[in-house]
Every structure is written in structure tokens, then in C-alpha cells.
Amino acid sequence: MARFAVKGLDVYVEQWNEDAKQTIVLLHGFTGSTKTWHRVIAKLPTNIRCIAVDLIGHGQTAAPLTEKQYSMTFQIELLHELFRILNLKNFVLLGYSMGGRVALSYAVRFPSQLTRLILESASPGLVGEQQRKMRKIADEQLAEKIVANGVESFVNKWEDIPLFASQKLLPAEVQQEIRKERVQQREIGLANSLRGMGTGVMPELWGKPLATLPIPVTLITGALDEKFVHLNNEMQKQIVKANHIIIPAVGHAIHVENPTKFATIVKETIS
Numbered sequence: 001m002a003r004f005a006v007k008g009l010d011v012y013v014e015q016w017n018e019d020a021k022q023t024i025v026l027l028h029g030f031t032g033s034t035k036t037w038h039r040v041i042a043k044l045p046t047n048i049r050c051i052a053v054d055l056i057g058h059g060q061t062a063a064p065l066t067e068k069q070y071s072m073t074f075q076i077e078l079l080h081e082l083f084r085i086l087n088l089k090n091f092v093l094l095g096y097s098m099g100g101r102v103a104l105s106y107a108v109r110f111p112s113q114l115t116r117l118i119l120e121s122a123s124p125g126l127v128g129e130q131q132r133k134m135r136k137i138a139d140e141q142l143a144e145k146i147v148a149n150g151v152e153s154f155v156n157k158w159e160d161i162p163l164f165a166s167q168k169l170l171p172a173e174v175q176q177e178i179r180k181e182r183v184q185q186r187e188i189g190l191a192n193s194l195r196g197m198g199t200g201v202m203p204e205l206w207g208k209p210l211a212t213l214p215i216p217v218t219l220i221t222g223a224l225d226e227k228f229v230h231l232n233n234e235m236q237k238q239i240v241k242a243n244h245i246i247i248p249a250v251g252h253a254i255h256v257e258n259p260t261k262f263a264t265i266v267k268e269t270i271s
Contacts, residue, residue: 003060006082009069012060013053013082016041020049023091024270025083027099028052029121029253030193031158031182033059036096040255043263048270051086053079055099056196057189065188070196072203076106083113092270094118096255098193101125101202107217108209117217118269120262121228121252124205124235135200143191151190155182166224166251178256210238217242218269222250222257 004011014034024044026037034052041050054061056070056078068074079102083091093114095103100122107117126132146154159167159179167175195201217239219232223246236244245265250257 004082004085006085007074007078009056009062009064009078011053011062011078011082013051013086015052016050017046018049020047022047022270023049023051023088024118024266025088025091025093026050026052027055027093027095027103028058029097029099031058031155031185031190032096032099033181033184035059035177035181036256039259040263040266043260044267048267051088053082055102055193057193058185063186063189064192067192067195070192071201072102072105072197075102075197076109079106080110080113089113090115092116092118094120094266095122096120097122097252098197101199102197104205105202107213107215108205111214114215116270117213117215118220118266119217119232120220120254121222121225122219123199123228123231124210125202126199127204127206132200132204135198137200139194139198139200143194146191146194147187151185151187152183154190155179158182163225163252166222166257167253170257174256206238210235211240213239213241215241218265219244220254220262220265221246222252222254223248224251228252 002013028036033054037052056075057063093103100119104119104122104124107114126135219236219242221229221232229246232244236242247254247261255262
């Protein structure tokens with residue numbers, strides 16, 4: 001566990017197996033933190049250095065009041081500076097959902113830093129100005145509700161959306177861990193994340209950005225998450241070196257619903 005001053009912000013990082021030669025960096029999703037990766041990392045071999053990062057506004061990383069510091073561009077530049085501080089080169093980058101969008105955006109901007117990209121239930125953004133405009137309005141409305149009503153009120157509704165329906169089948173202990181991680185977030189951090197790097201405002205990466213990505217990309221989706229299965233099938237068509245793995249009997253958060261299978265895929269992918 002460590003904190004780093006990066007571009008004027010306090011960034012929280014957890015590291016395992018720091019002397020290992022291979023490195024993988026893991027980025028969580030919206031309402032997540034480094035904790036979301038603990039069960040997966042415990043199942044990875046000790047010859048892999050694992051680095052989990054709390055993204056801006058999440059976990060123990062700073063949650064600035066200014067929306068500008070949550071933009072996808074700023075987040076990518078902050079990560080790039082963090083990786084320089086950590087002396088990281090030629091590593092694997094893994095991102096889940098929101099963290100997957102961040103990881104893909106980073107890979108498009110700095111492909112020479114990476115040996116491979118692993119995206120779990122990720123998206124390259126929305127196509128078309130109208131779709132982005134509608135999503136931006138919806139995210140702003142949600143952000144306002146989070147600030148007005150508090151994190152717990154938001155989480156009560158968030159954990160019941162269809163995207164996470166399959167998580168209701170998890171053991172009570174695991175469900176409680178997920179809820180605890182979510183309710184420990186800060187209102188301004190979640191709200192500004194939606195405003196600054198939500199799907200409605202992030203730069204779209206369909207087309208040339210995907211087609212010119214020079215590194216191997218592994219796409220992972222859960223079979224129960226039909227929207228993202230279709231989305232990633234379309235992504236696979238555009239990425240030259242892409243492999244799409246669909247995991248049966250799980251939904252959006254594969255690493256939470258089946259950490260053993262997810263860790264096995266990660267281990268096999270990077271070895």
C-alpha cells in the first residue's frame with residue numbers, strides 16, 4: 001500500500017510481488033477500488049507483479065471538486081505519470097467496465113508502454129452525437145441525485161439495476177463486500193466521475209483508434225451480459241489482434257462472480 005503525489009493529486013496504489021519480472025496493472029470500475037481485485041490477485045502466481053490503482057474520485061485516491069480533473073484525458077495523463085514514477089514499461093494493462101474504458105483510452109494514446117491489453121466488460125464509447133448527448137444528460141441527472149441524496153441512497157438503487165442481477169446469486173459474504181466497497185465512496189468523487197469521464201463525454205474510440213491498436217487485446221465478457229457480449233463482438237471485428245472470451249453463467253463483473261476462472265484467464269493470457 002502506498003500513496004503517490006501525481007500531478008498535484010494523492011493517488012492510492014496497492015502492489016504485490018514487487019520483485020517479479022512480469023507486471024500487470026489493474027483498473028477497477030465505477031464505485032470500485034483496489035479492493036475489487038483482491039480475490040483475483042490471491043489466485044495469481046507470485047511471479048507476476050500486480051499493481052492496483054484507485055482511479056480519480058474512487059477509493060483512497062483524491063476526489064477533486066473541479067470536474068476538469070476527472071476528464072479522460074487528465075486521467076490518462078495522471079496514470080502515465082504514475083507509471084513513470086513506478087518505472088513501469090512493457091507491462092499488461094487490465095481494466096474493468098469504467099476502468100476498461102480508461103485502459104483502452106490509455107492504450108490508444110500510449111501503446112508502446114504496453115505488451116498486452118485485457119478488457120473486461122468494456123466499451124469504446126458511444127457512436128453518434130445524439131447518443132452521447134442523451135447519455136451525458138442522464139449521467140448529469142444521476143450525478144445530481146448522488147450529491148443531493150448521498151452515496152448510500154444511490155447504492156441502494158445501483159445494486160438493483162439489471163446489469164448486476166447475476167450478483168444476487170453470490171454468497172451473502174461476497175455481496176456484503178461489494179456493498180461495503182460501494183458505500184465507502186464519496187459523493188463528489190462519483191458525481192464528477194460521471195460528469196468527467198462517463199460514456200457520454202469520453203472521446204469515442206470506434207473506427208481508426210481501435211483499428212490501429214498495435215498490441216494484442218483480450219476481450220472478456222460474461223454470457224449473461226448480452227449487451228456487452230454483442231458490443232465486444234463488434235470490437236473484435238475492428239481490433240487487428242483481438243481475442244474475445246465469453247465466460248458462461250456470469251454477468252458484467254466476471255472477476256467478482258468467478259474470480260478463479262478470471263484469474264486463470266489472466267494467467268494464461270499473459271504467459
